Amino acid sequence: MRIRPISxxxxxxxxxxxxxxxxxxxxxxxxxxxxxxxxxxxxxGALVDPxxxxxxxxxxxxxxxxxxxxxxxxxxxxxxxxxxxxxxxDEAGLRREVLDPAGPDGTGQLLPSLWDARTDRASRVGYVxxxxxxxxxxxxxxxxxxxxxxxxxxxxxxxxxxxxxxxEPGQAWTLPAFARYTEEVAPESFADVVVRVDDPRHPALVxxxxxx
Numbered sequence: 001m002r003i004r005p006i007s008x009x010x011x012x013x014x015x016x017x018x019x020x021x022x023x024x025x026x027x028x029x030x031x032x033x034x035x036x037x038x039x040x041x042x043x044x045g046a047l048v049d050p051x052x053x054x055x056x057x058x059x060x061x062x063x064x065x066x067x068x069x070x071x072x073x074x075x076x077x078x079x080x081x082x083x084x085x086x087x088x089x090d091e092a093g094l095r096r097e098v099l100d101p102a103g104p105d106g107t108g109q110l111l112p113s114l115w116d117a118r119t120d121r122a123s124r125v126g127y128v129x130x131x132x133x134x135x136x137x138x139x140x141x142x143x144x145x146x147x148x149x150x151x152x153x154x155x156x157x158x159x160x161x162x163x164x165x166x167x168e169p170g171q172a173w174t175l176p177a178f179a180r181y182t183e184e185v186a187p188e189s190f191a192d193v194v195v196r197v198d199d200p201r202h203p204a205l206v207x208x209x210x211x212x
Contacts, residue, residue, distance in 0.1 A: 002207040003196065011195065011203050012043075015154065016050040018193065019135055024151050025104040028056075028135045033143040033187060034156030035178050037166035038197050043156065044139035056135050059128055063140025065113035066094045070120045079173035085180055090114060091146055094138070099149050102136045110136060141178070145185030155191035157206070162198035 006014065022028060032047075034040040044060050051058045067073060068090045076083045097111035108130050113123040130136060144153055158166065163178060181187070188194050194206040 004205045004207060006203055006205050008046075008201070008203060011205070012046050012050060014205070015043075015047060015193065016054060019047070019051060019152060020054045020056060022152055026106060026132055027102040027108065027130050029099055029102050029149060029151045030135060030137050031143045031148070031150040031153045032137055032139040032156070033141070033153065033191070034197070035141050035158065035163060035167070035174070036171065037163055037168075038156035038158055039200065040139040040141070040156055043154075044137040047137060051135055056133060057131055058135045058137065059110055059112060059130050060137045060139065061094075061098050061110070061112055063089050063094065063138065063143065064117065065115065065123065066090045066098075067115050067117050069115065070117075081174055081176040081180075084174055085142065085177035089140070089142065091148060095148060098136060098138065102130060102134075103149060108132065108134075142181055144187045144191060145181075152193070153187075153191045154193040154195065155187040156195050156197050157188050158196075159198055 019028060019030060032040045032044040041062055041064075044062075048058045048060055067088055073083070073088050075087075093114045097114055101107050101110050109127045110130050111125065111127055113125045115121075116123045138150070143150075144155065160179070164172075164175060167175060188206070196204040196206060
């Protein structure tokens, strides 16, 4: 394993080049996975304009817009890390409304948002058509290991100390969920791209060890 420091700007360029150069039938489905402290939504958002400049239509979807209703999400309390790990995010809805329609045999009609957590009601947004050759960026936590059909996976990794330091105090209750994710899923071991972001100003790409 080799760790290569890279500037945030160069990281965006490197990821854009990788995505543009990845052939796929239909549309490219990309996971930008990481805890909120790693700011996966920010990185995914930074990729939108460069991809469009490269001629690739883009839709950015956040898992925060695919939460389950509060009655389901908060059934075991507002600060239950096991419920957060297993039941906050509507993976079935994300697959049905985004990932399957973006797949090789999909219609290309994608729903950018399914649930409005502020009102605890279904979002009132319309479907968006993503043409073949387009890229859908799905950003948020706990995206990997559950069988969601992504073509490229990017994992933003933090050390336990950095994760504790950078997690807002009001969200510290989620830390056991991310520890469980690291132990049970081990996303660093299989993600296509792993980026260490202990210091967001100085990210580093993690290159896998060469096969012997």
